[in-house]
Structures are given as C-alpha cells and as structure tokens.
Amino acid sequence: MQDESILIKQLKSNKSKEQAFKELVTEYKERLYWHIRHIVKSHDDADDVLQNTFIKVFKNINNFKGDSKIYSWMYRIATNESITHINKNAKRLQISSEETQELAINNLTADVYFEGEYIQLKLQQAIATLPQKQQLVFNMKYFQDFKYKDRSEMLETSEGALKASYHIAVKKIESYLTSD
Amino acid sequence: MKLKDLKDIQSGFKVPKGYFENFEDSILSHTSLKEKVSDSGFSIPEGYFDTIEDNILSRISQKEPVKVISLINRKSILYVSSIAAALILMFNLIDRKAGIDINSIETTSIERYLSDEDFGSDELAVLFDYSEFLDDSFNSISFSEEAMEDYVIDNLELDDLYIE
Numbered sequence: 001m002q003d004e005s006i007l008i009k010q011l012k013s014n015k016s017k018e019q020a021f022k023e024l025v026t027e028y029k030e031r032l033y034w035h036i037r038h039i040v041k042s043h044d045d046a047d048d049v050l051q052n053t054f055i056k057v058f059k060n061i062n063n064f065k066g067d068s069k070i071y072s073w074m075y076r077i078a079t080n081e082s083i084t085h086i087n088k089n090a091k092r093l094q095i096s097s098e099e100t101q102e103l104a105i106n107n108l109t110a111d112v113y114f115e116g117e118y119i120q121l122k123l124q125q126a127i128a129t130l131p132q133k134q135q136l137v138f139n140m141k142y143f144q145d146f147k148y149k150d151r152s153e154m155l156e157t158s159e160g161a162l163k164a165s166y167h168i169a170v171k172k173i174e175s176y177l178t179s180d
Numbered sequence: 181m182k183l184k185d186l187k188d189i190q191s192g193f194k195v196p197k198g199y200f201e202n203f204e205d206s207i208l209s210h211t212s213l214k215e216k217v218s219d220s221g222f223s224i225p226e227g228y229f230d231t232i233e234d235n236i237l238s239r240i241s242q243k244e245p246v247k248v249i250s251l252i253n254r255k256s257i258l259y260v261s262s263i264a265a266a267l268i269l270m271f272n273l274i275d276r277k278a279g280i281d282i283n284s285i286e287t288t289s290i291e292r293y294l295s296d297e298d299f300g301s302d303e304l305a306v307l308f309d310y311s312e313f314l315d316d317s318f319n320s321i322s323f324s325e326e327a328m329e330d331y332v333i334d335n336l337e338l339d340d341l342y343i344e
Contacts, residue, residue, distance in 0.1 A: 018237070021240075025232070025233045025236055025237075026233060029232050030229055033224075038220065041222075043228075047232075051235060051239060054236045113222065113223045113225065115222075116219075116221020121221070124220075124221075142213075143219075163206075167205075167209070170206075170210055170213055173213060174209055174212070174213055177216060
C-alpha cells in the first residue's frame with residue numbers, strides 16, 4: 001500500500017475518494033474482520049459490523065485528524081461498532097449484553113462457520129468471563145498478535161497497563177480451562 | 181574521565197518493578213495456553229473476502245433514501261388536537277367567567293329548556309313581578325288582525341275554543 005498520508009489525502013478528495021477507499025478496504029478487510037469476529041463471535045454479525053465500520057470510515061474520513069494512524073482509528077470504530085451491535089442485540093432480545101455474549105457462544109455449537117472442538121468452545125467461554133476491555137486485550141494479543149505499541153494506540157491505554165492486563169487475562173483463562 | 185571511574189556510574193536504565201520475578205511466569209502461561217488452544221476455531225464462507233469490497237462499495241453508492249417527515253402523523257395530530265381542546269376549554273371558561281346574561285342566550289334555547297324541564301305554570305309565575313303585568317305593557321303591543329287569525333289557526337284546536 002502507498003504512503004498513508006497520500007492515501008488519506010486521496011480519501012479526502014472527492015475525485016479520488018472511491019479508488020482510495022477501495023484500496024483501504026483491500027488492505028484492512030481481513031484484519032478488521034477478525035478483530036470484529038472475536039468480539040461478536042458469529043460470521044453474520046461480523047459481516048454486518050465490518051460493512052458498517054467501513055461505511056462509517058467512508059462517511060467520516062473528513063473528521064479524521066491524523067493524530068493517530070488510520071488503522072488505529074479504524075480499529076476504534078470497529079470496536080465501538082461491535083460493542084454497539086452486541087448492545088443492540090441485547091436490547092432486541094431484552095437481555096443483558098453479557099447474556100447476549102453467552103448466547104452467541106452457545107450458538108457456536110450449531111454454527112457452520114465454527115470448526116472448533118470442545119477446547120476452543122471452552123476458550124471462548126473463558127474469554128467471556130473477562131471484563132470487556134480485558135477481552136479486547138486478550139483477543140488482540142492471543143489471536144491477532146498485535147504489538148503492544150499498536151494495541152496501546154488502538155485502546156488508548158499505556159503499554160505497561162496492557163501487558164499487566166494480558167498477563168492477568170491469561171492466568172484467569174488458564175484457571176478456567178483447568179477447573180474441570 | 182577514566183574507564184575506572186565509569187564503572188561506578190549507574191547506566192540509568194530501569195526495569196518495571198517485579199519484571200524479572202514475573203518474566204518466566206508471563207512467558208510460560210502464554211505458551212502453555214497456546215499449546216492447549218492454538219486457534220479460535222472460527223471459519224468464514226468460501227470467497228468471502230473476495231466479495232466484501234463490492235458489497236461495501238455498492239452500499240456506499242446507493243443513495244440514501246431521503247427521510248420524509250409527514251406533517252400529518254399520529255403524533256402531531258395528537259399534539260395539535262390536545263392544544264385545540266385546551267384552547268377551546270380555556271375560552272369556554274373565560275367566557276363563563278365573563279358572565280352570561282339572559283340577552284346572550286337564544287330565545288329558542290330558553291324555550292326548549294323550559295319545556296324539557298317540565299315547569300308548572302305556578303313555578304313560572306313566581307318568576308314574574310306583578311308590576312310587569314301593567315295594562316300599559318300590553319296596550320303598547322298591537323297585533324294585526326291577520327296575525328291573530330294565523331295564530332289561532334296554527335295553535336288552537338277546535339276543542340280549545342269550545343272550552344273558552
């Protein structure tokens with residue numbers, strides 16, 4: 001991909017916006033998808049949220065100030081969209097967002113796009129027991145292997161706090177998995 | 181400064197508190213968990229990432245439907261009618277407060293009221309003062325012969341005339 005500052009300029013210009021946007025989608029679609037998928041769990045929900053995220057990016061590109069890297073900004077939008085999606089589902093089903101997540105994990109057993117065994121399902125259940133931010137920290141390191149520096153920018157948290165948070169998350173998950 | 185003196189100066193580098201105590205633990209817990217579960221088990225439909233750009237771009241190129249806000253909707257009717265009802269009530273109350281006198285009521289309304297309420301002639305007589313029945317009051321009123329005839333024809337039955 002070309003230099004980020006040039007791409008942002010093109011995204012902000014009406015003439016080159018669509019082409020530059022297509023390039024942006026191609027570059028980040030997979031990484032953003034997996035980030036969203038680990039939050040919302042089902043493929044259909046992840047697809048909805050991914051599309052909404054990119055549409056929001058397209059519409060709000062002029063509000064992007066360039067204080068952070070564009071992918072950090074997009075990750076923040078994706079995270080917010082995923083959490084909003086869970087809350088919307090919770091409201092529709094008249095249950096709490098924790099219960100919605102529990103339901104999403106229980107539905108994985110019947111999901112054609114979940115090929116995990118018992119241990120993977122158990123891991124998802126263990127992740128669901130963590131506080132929301134710790135879940136994000138864990139997923140971003142464990143499955144997506146983001147650098148602490150990048151995660152720090154995306155989650156607007158210091159690197160030291162993220163390292164401590166990840167370590168606590170791993171400990172909790174280990175003890176959940178070995179509990180039976 | 182000699183090399184010998186440099187040995188006494190500290191490098192200035194520091195590590196977070198408890199870094200080395202937790203180091204093995206951090207590395208081991210991560211790797212041992214990875215050994216147990218290496219992947220999430222999530223998969224995607226075949227060719228999903230090949231079509232996602234087109235799906236997103238087609239959604240962007242779709243012109244968003246303009247939201248039409250109807251002037252007459254249930255909510256606004258409710259508001260308008262509530263305001264109208266409140267105004268009518270208010271004006272009625274103000275009108276009543278201003279006082280109703282006998283002249284402002286239509287004669288037919290009074291007639292209908294008296295006949296519906298079934299007042300006896302004695303009760304009605306109480307309402308009048310004798311002074312109001314001076315001969316002069318009647319002398320000043322003149323009816324044409326024709327009008328009298330019409331009244332008799334319209335209002336009196338033959339039996340009434342016999343009684344008289």
